[in-house]
Amino acid sequence: MNINIVCPHCLKETIVEKKASYSEENCTACGESLLDTALIEGNAVILDNYITHSQLPVIVDFWAPWCGPCLQMMPNFTKTAQSMLLKAQFLKINNDDEQSLGAKLQIASIPAVLVFQNGKEIDRFVGAKNSKQIQKWVEQYI
Numbered sequence: 001m002n003i004n005i006v007c008p009h010c011l012k013e014t015i016v017e018k019k020a021s022y023s024e025e026n027c028t029a030c031g032e033s034l035l036d037t038a039l040i041e042g043n044a045v046i047l048d049n050y051i052t053h054s055q056l057p058v059i060v061d062f063w064a065p066w067c068g069p070c071l072q073m074m075p076n077f078t079k080t081a082q083s084m085l086l087k088a089q090f091l092k093i094n095n096d097d098e099q100s101l102g103a104k105l106q107i108a109s110i111p112a113v114l115v116f117q118n119g120k121e122i123d124r125f126v127g128a129k130n131s132k133q134i135q136k137w138v139e140q141y142i
């Protein structure tokens with residue numbers, strides 16, 4: 001089965017075959033590897049692009065540079081993203097830079113991690129988790 005995803009390099013839609021594991025997978029638009037970048041810095045436009053075009057769950061970490069628990073969780077979130085390449089797509093969004101998006105999504109406290117599927121938010125958690133906890137949470141939606 002083929003699925004549409006968004007390339008983390010060119011941000012265009014590309015197609016991958018759904019597999020249990022991947023050894024090599026390149027973007028059909030730009031040719032870059034889809035296995036070398038797990039987590040990208042997003043914004044409102046990029047998030048909209050991902051949730052509109054990706055058939056994988058889109059996992060978004062809302063954070064800010066002054067937020068201790070956010071900084072504490074970021075390496076865990078990055079690690080989870082790297083271990084779940086092409087199972088889900090991961091973004092981080094600076095909530096200070098994207099305040100209108102944060103307001104629209106009712107982000108009251110950070111870190112807040114949201115999962116989108118078929119264009120809609122289906123779940124979220126608030127507060128820091130370790131990488132195992134994040135992975136377990138994401139696995140519910142795969």
Ligand SMILES: [Zn+2]
Nearest residue numbers: 007010027030
């Ligand atoms: Zn690409």
